[in-house]
Amino acid sequence: MNRIKIILASSSPRRIELLKLNNIPFSIIKHKIDEKKVVKRLKIKEPINIAQLIAFNKASSVAGNIKEGLVLGADTIVVAKGKILGKPVSGKDAIRILKILSGTTHTVITAMAFIDAKNGKKLITHELSFVTFKKINLNQIKNYIKNNHVLDKAGAYAIQEGADPFIKRIRGSYYNVVGLPMEKFKYIYKNWKKL
Secondary structure (H helix, E strand, O other), X not given: OOOOOEEXXXXXXXXHHHHHHOXXXXXXXXXXXXXXXXXXXXXXXXXXXXXXXXXXXXXXXXXXXXXXXXXXEEEEEEEEOOEEEOOOOOHHHHHHHHHHHOOOEEEEEEEEEEEEOOOOOEEEEEEEEEEEEOOOOHHHHHHHHHHOOOOOOHHHOOHHHHHHHHEEEEEOOHHHHHOOOHHHHHHHHHHOOOO
């Protein structure tokens, strides 16, 4: 496999863990963008475009300050019933979000933006997964929120942190739901010079 160094423009523990598990050489330079301000400034509504724009802004905020390396910016968005479900602002908000997801299928979009800091080459892509939740009751929701960190997660859940029993079915990449579609990432990483 290609040994080009990845610069992850994020401090997401989930993305860090996935890159480590797959033996990808990487370092971290946290981006300095305010996601809400980026979206507000451009006033776009399409979830895929929003995710790609945020991922690109994360990557470009880091790529402009370094001389070499393949910078990766990523953003995950959860969409249910036509609405974007962001990160909950409180425990009460997390309950509201998980009630919406209960017994329904939602879409998880992860956008990835790659920028080669040396030559400016760019690639922006995304992956879709469809997650069906079982019907969950208020006690299950409260118990989950009590035992897991949900405020930093789009859709108020993490598939790898106790949410497995809620999930009936996943269509598409499991890793996309975690926060980085490794199948697509590995293809791009392996073939970067040819793309």
